[in-house]
Amino acid sequence: MQDVWVNGTAMMQTGRHYNLNIDEMAARVLDEALKDAGYPELDALFVASATAEQADKQQMLGAYIASRLGLDKIATYRVENADGSGGSALMAAAMAVRSGLYNCVAVVGVDKPNDVLSNQQQDIYSTATDSVYERYFGVTPAAQAALMAKMYLAKYEYKYEDLALWPVLMHKYGASNPYAYIRKQAKVEDVLDSELVSDPLRLYDVGPMADGAAAAVLCSRKGVAKVLGMWSSTNAVPFNARQEYDVLYSAREAAERAYRMAGVTPRDVATAEVHDSYSILGVLAVEALGLAPRGGLLASLRSGAEVRVNLSGGLKSRGNVMGATGVYQAVEVVWQLIGRGPFKRVDGSIGVVHSMGGVDRTSTVVVLGL
Amino acid sequence: MEHESVPLYWRNIPSYYRLVAKRCRKCGEVYYPPAVKCPKCGSAELEDFQLPHEGELVEFTVLRSVPTDFLKQKPLVIGLVKLGPVKVLGQIVDAAPEKLKAGQKMEVVFRRVVVDGKYGLVMYGYKFRPRP
Numbered sequence A: 001m002q003d004v005w006v007n008g009t010a011m012m013q014t015g016r017h018y019n020l021n022i023d024e025m026a027a028r029v030l031d032e033a034l035k036d037a038g039y040p041e042l043d044a045l046f047v048a049s050a051t052a053e054q055a056d057k058q059q060m061l062g063a064y065i066a067s068r069l070g071l072d073k074i075a076t077y078r079v080e081n082a083d084g085s086g087g088s089a090l091m092a093a094a095m096a097v098r099s100g101l102y103n104c105v106a107v108v109g110v111d112k113p114n115d116v117l118s119n120q121q122q123d124i125y126s127t128a129t130d131s132v133y134e135r136y137f138g139v140t141p142a143a144q145a146a147l148m149a150k151m152y153l154a155k156y157e158y159k160y161e162d163l164a165l166w167p168v169l170m171h172k173y174g175a176s177n178p179y180a181y182i183r184k185q186a187k188v189e190d191v192l193d194s195e196l197v198s199d200p201l202r203l204y205d206v207g208p209m210a211d212g213a214a215a216a217v218l219c220s221r222k223g224v225a226k227v228l229g230m231w232s233s234t235n236a237v238p239f240n241a242r243q244e245y246d247v248l249y250s251a252r253e254a255a256e257r258a259y260r261m262a263g264v265t266p267r268d269v270a271t272a273e274v275h276d277s278y279s280i281l282g283v284l285a286v287e288a289l290g291l292a293p294r295g296g297l298l299a300s301l302r303s304g305a306e307v308r309v310n311l312s313g314g315l316k317s318r319g320n321v322m323g324a325t326g327v328y329q330a331v332e333v334v335w336q337l338i339g340r341g342p343f344k345r346v347d348g349s350i351g352v353v354h355s356m357g358g359v360d361r362t363s364t365v366v367v368l369g370l
Numbered sequence B: 001m002e003h004e005s006v007p008l009y010w011r012n013i014p015s016y017y018r019l020v021a022k023r024c025r026k027c028g029e030v031y032y033p034p035a036v037k038c039p040k041c042g043s044a045e046l047e048d049f050q051l052p053h054e055g056e057l058v059e060f061t062v063l064r065s066v067p068t069d070f071l072k073q074k075p076l077v078i079g080l081v082k083l084g085p086v087k088v089l090g091q092i093v094d095a096a097p098e099k100l101k102a103g104q105k106m107e108v109v110f111r112r113v114v115v116d117g118k119y120g121l122v123m124y125g126y127k128f129r130p131r132p
């Protein structure tokens, strides 16, 4: 089996890119990442997108991205796992190199949720729930996250004010990330004053949908960071049938297996980017990754302990770039490990990406190291 | 959402109208949504199982940011209701959210769920309400 190294990376600022087509955006970051890697001969392109068909009416996105750059005679693969598409595509790309079939592949994550109105975004995001038994009745990921938040807060005897510390932390980190959608600090009062989305969750608990694209080039030859471990897991239990609502089963399983493959423990992790589409899910993801004890993260936030997770600002502040999110996270973790761009180098050599589709439907965890 | 397909709606009527779940003939476990094969014992012998129409509220939330189909009905009260051996996720109606409490008795009612445009399908299904 071949080693898998990150050879090139690129991302564009998230936001509302009304002047760019989806394939154009993806092609731009892909070309930048290829340039960063020294334009290696590319064998395949893995594309992560969650909304291309619904928001941009485009299938076969990989072929159109490739054609914008004249990338001829390569294989293109589209990976879709809703807002967890990025992690899944990253893992598929890494597997392809690891298997020895390909020497150099690229993964590009792209989505333009702002090509439709915000109500239609809810329609699209709802298709990440069970279409027949959940979406049909008006259930959205926000409602599911809200139910989990209610049960988590009750079980561990927290108040909503404790949960509000997560968006405050995300805004603090996002304020210094020039690639983020929202770059301003927030106070607990701002969170408490924001409108209710689905109680107890308020507007500040929701990662705003942003357009964006990020890319990475993975090769068997040595690069700036190495893929040390990876695993993907599905939680097959329907939301209504869960035993417990205060744990992310898919993230826990993916993390345990990825750590084992990498030969690391949570203590070795210097930086992590987790999928906080809703603040409660960020909290549960940190706990699932073993970076805080179960039910314990809000207590450490409350005590003022330094929690260095989502230095990008997370989905809350960088934005929920839907299918592109996992690729953004990978680029962010690499840049944090090597101290590139706006990111200060973290103290340590191991970083973790947690990418999730829907509310604990699928998770991918990738361990990156120097 | 526009233009929901007729067969997509029609084939799910047993669930939407009657809350038909599946029970494993071998181990007795009940699944809703209906399973194709028993995740617990692996048996493919599953039979229809009628869920009871009374149960109790596990937890609920008031959803204010809704998909386009539900704009006229917002906010939606979304709740988890325990019906016999399983929990079911759905809308709660005829209730003041501030008076709802986990553990309270609930019952299933049959209601209109989605109206697809001016000339499209009118679709029905179960909802829950507090038991008087």
Ligand SMILES: [Zn+2]
Binding pocket: B024, B025, B026, B027, B028, B029, B038, B039, B040, B041, B042, B043
């Ligand atoms: Zn069975």
